[in-house]
Amino acid sequence: MNYDLILGILNIVLISTTPLVFAGIGELVTEKSGVLNLGLEGLMLVGAVSGFISLVITGNYFYSFILSILSGAILSSIFAFFVLRLLTNQIATGLALTIFGIGLSAMLGKKFAGTPINGLSPYYLIIFSFILVFLINYILYKTKAGLIIRAVGENHHSAYALGYDVIKTRYLTIIFGGVMCSLAGFYISVCYAPMWQEGMTAGRGWIALALVVFATWKPWRLLVGAYIFGGVAIMQMNLQAFGVKLPGQFFNMMPYLATLMVLVFISSNKVRLKLNAPSSLTIPFIKD
Amino acid sequence: MIKIQKRNSSSSLIFYLSPIVAILLTLFFGSLIFLFLDLSPIESFKIFFIGPISNWYGLSELLVKASPLALIALGLSYCFKNNIYNIGAEGQLTMGALFGGGVGLFFYDSNSIFLLPTMILFGSIGGAFWASIPAILKTNFNTNEILSSLMLTYIALLILDYFVVGPWKDPTGYGLPKSRPFSDAGRLPVLVDGFRAHIGVYFTIIIAALSYFIFNKTLFGFKLRVTGFSSRASKYAGFRNDNLIIYTFLISGACAGLAGIFEVSGPIGQLYRDISPNYGFTAIIVAFLGRLNPIGIIISSLLIALTYLGAEDAQLFLKIPSAVGFVFQGLVLFFLLGADFLNKYRVLLK
């Protein structure tokens, strides 16, 4: 075994894990404020397709980046309006967002599937993902803004009684989560692949959701968890390289199996989960 | 000024009217999408919603699509009433097709009249088996069923892929990822010769009637509703929540498995990769749009089946991607959930 191989594997892990970090950290902040957004997969796909299309049309990475992020902000604010103002069930609304996002991205991207583009180097966003986790950790635990987010997620009635605007706080965290998802999508279609294909996120949105549980809502653990998942996902190549013979489908199952096993492991400790989960998660805020 | 006031008790009229409001809003936003695509909304809607069912063949196709959707949605309604979010019906459908289809392939040269019933039995067992995994993980390890049932869907699709590419590949199939066709004894009879609509429709109607009875007249149905409203109240009543979780998962898995085996033994006739155009996910919308009521589910399954047919026609005649069907489905669910606001709150203009 040589160092080139190890470095090569590490490089691939680094490149393939970053979208999980973006989507996961966005969802973590949203959930910290007490809202569960199950629409990650849809948001990522729309972010991916809008970044891709705008790059094909304008040829400009900056415009592509902005438009991608904008798509996430718009879609997630629609989600926010439904769950915060119309008090809809967060789980069902998240599913609606996913289905809508899958359809919308496929519809918009149909003409562009297979169009070749010059991908953007992934390393800018990889570096940014590390800075982001550091920043979010700092904001959540060292600033008053973060304290307010945690307070709103813990007990929205108390937060409101103290004069905090629960709805506004949640709008902001939901939109932040949406922007992070679209950034993950942008990364996949413009930096990682780089191409557009229907459903190309392949369940990463759902894995990111599981990561938040795995991390027990702590940013650093989310980063570690994402890299463990990234490592497992890449293991297929490893094992194949080392001559392990198994049908390809079983290697492809690994990320999903790993997610499942980790979920089982983490959630079986009810007390720990209860201590860490935001107490208002999925409960709509109704002023009396 | 707009003032919002909580209703003292929810109105059942609005409860059943809100799906219609949601459909109207979807049509409105749908026409905006058509306008955006430079198409005449009226012409497009004709192609989308009227064209597909303007002949007998189209009506038969509507049943071909609506039957699995309704069947899965009926099963899901048990879970959803119980406040259990099984969103892995697509995987349970796949496993039903794989188990039942496996029987069909094992006896590929059989002419026995018992072949089809055995396939159907194994299909429902396969679906129920796959659904039992998230159920047991939930009751024994407190694992979130949304994520586990979804992960299992991805896994099920890969298992199917393994079989049709590997051991079950048709030896005479030029290396294509398809199984050999089932024998005639393993094919589901059609309702009318020359049309694809099959006797799965009867199963769907029987299960709908049975579910209506169970939900409204039995203690089991009552337990589901109590637990769905409040798991604490259910414990107070002495109902065993864990058993309810297992039962509802098994029922919905079996229904999805049935839909799976009906698909492969009916219109498809063999196993291959893409046996379901996302029926398992779309059925979630069918269940909600039908208000978890068996009659409502039948109606909404026909409507959503139409979006499938319409999307295919739209791709053919309007040159717009068939994914527009999912856009409509997502919109209808959004608006349905939103319209429930009117059920809980009164909007007053001052």
Add this chain to the structure above:
Amino acid sequence: MKPIIEFKNITKSYPGVIANKNISFSIEPKSIHAILGENGAGKSTLVKILYGHVNQDRGNIYIDSKNVRITSPSVAKKLGINMVFQHFSLFESLTVAENLILGIDKKLSMSELIDKSKSISSKYGFNLNLNSPISSLSVGQRQSVEIVRSLLNDPKILILDEPTSVLTPDEIKNLFKVISNLVQDNLTVIFISHKLEEIINLSNRVTILRGGEVVDTLITKNENPDSLGLKMLGYKIAKLKRNKVDDNSKVLFSLNNVSTFNQDPFSVNLKNINFSLKTGQILGIAGVAGNGQNELMEIFLNENNDNFKGNVIFKNQNINQLSTQDRKCLSISYVTEQRLGHSAVPEMSLTENVLLSMSHNKKFIKNDLINFKEIGNHTDKIIKKFNVNAPSNFSKASQLSGGNLQKFIIGREILSNPELLILSQPTWGIDAGSESFIRKTLIDLSLNGISIIIISHDIDELLEICNDVCVLYEGRLSKNLNVEQIDATQLGKYMGGLFD
């Protein structure tokens, strides 16, 4: 003296009820102004309007003679109004320091915050550890955090909503000292209560509300508990006559050395609980909230099959392993603290709510099929016999007022013919009429030989109807005190945990 606060024609209605109707009165500065009324009289709504937590439909508030529109709590805080809620507005998983920071609007550095909260604490005799999480604090300590947090904002007006309902007698004494000191330091305190003695002891003036309207505003020192009580209710409540337990009656139910071992830091573990209950006896379990009441109720109900040590004995039979339903079949009935979402489902009809508790009854369920007609008739019987004010048996539980729903639930349990009835907070948050009806019903029941356990924070209630009272403190249970011979100071000590 010019009033600091004036309410003019405040009106607030909710669907089906008018919570406040044309409320007008004024509050003098640097005084303790009490607002008195029974549950549902509109006290909480009124002060929530003052704090901006609820917005009035009509009417004005004047602060220092200026008309102000208090649209949200942050506006109220800017006007110098702060509030300590009945059910505290603290964050369980956050530390005391974090909770304090969340309460202040001004920018304070951590060290300034520490200094200021220390000086407030020492001035008024609070003892706070800034780094402990709220979940580790007792109810009394939590209230101290709330008060310190309010004082950090240098308020002019402090609202205390039913502050004594969760405290031990000693803690109440301390609170009253703090309140008197605050007034000496130029604060105006608004004090909400439905306890007459407290109001007489503490306040300068009192406004009495009944049915959402002002009955009167009085100078307290001219009043006595009876005169205030009459004004609060509009009628006199007859004193109840307690039953006597026959010394020879048999033990029906007992707990022997029951201890629990929960890992959850939000819960309290029971330690060696022992008591026995005789036929026809009413036993009260007193104690401040959060001392193990929920965990004890769980031992009685066995809803979650939690592990515990010790024995639960009913009629000489060990029922440790029996499920909730099995216990119901043995004729034990339960009325839980939380009505909506525990002993009743708000979204379901009254008939369905009867089935909720009676699904083991063969008369209503045959071969898994529901006999709705039979249950409907039974529901009508409950409604009639227990004076439940409900439109019909298919009205939803959420449509009933708290008092009517509680009468319905208790009626449902009584008509299931129990030998043992266990109730938690049976009259919490309900109107005085329903309250006295329920208390009288329970005493009548015990006269018919039915044994009753009542878990309650309301010590006056327990002293009124129980034969014996014991106190729960941090998971330990005191010995029985016979109510006939009870001594107030001894009870106070027990409530503070001094009983070993």
